[in-house]
Amino acid sequence: DGPRNRLNSRHTSDYRLTDLGRVQASRAGRILQDRVGSFDKMFCSEYVRAVETSGHMALPESNFQTDFLIREQDNGGQKGQTSPLEEYSKATRPLARWWVRKGGLGESFADMCVRLRLFLDQLRDTAAGLRVVVVCHANVIRGFRALLEDVKATEYNE
Structure with missing residues (x-):
């Protein structure tokens, strides 16, 4: 049982922020304070690193609510396995990303x-016209982009 096996046995929701992550969170907080100011509603994923990020952002009057809807995409225990997308040709792989279940x-x-x-629908109902900040994860941000920019599966290449 080496360090790699111990790491692979943990769910990613338990991963802590790195030193670089703490620096980036502090910087993001300063940028948001300078450009936006304060927020009316604050949400973060319930994953440990997102909660830590929200704290290191040091936003004035921080009052983050955790929400399981904005957790990272579930990889289904894929660690150490080849990507399920490898079986698709280069031409069809971008479309397969939308529909193939990971692991x-x-x-x-x-x-x-x-x-x-569902999360966006809740925001529409409870936070319309308010300034909202959401601390989440890379794939979640890509998902929000696809939804908010109305990107079709055939057009999505990230």
Whole structure:
């Protein structure tokens, strides 16, 4: 049981922020304070690193609510496995990213986007016209972009 095996046995929700992550969170907080000021509603993923990020942002009057809908895309225990997308040709791989479930048991990008749509619907109902900050993860940000920019699966290449 070396360090790599111990790391691979943990769920990514338990991963802590790195030193670089703490520096980046502090910088993001300063930028948001300078450009936006304060926020009316604050949300973050319930993953440890997102909660830590929200704290290191040091936003005035911080009052973050955790929300499971904005957690990272579930990889379904894919660690150490080859990507399920490898079986697709280079031409069809971007489209397959939307629909193929990661690790067989995880979420596809489309699955995650359905969950994110629920979060956006809640925001529409409870925070219309308010300044909202959301601390989340890379794939979640890509999902929000796809939803908010109305990107079609055939056009999505990231």
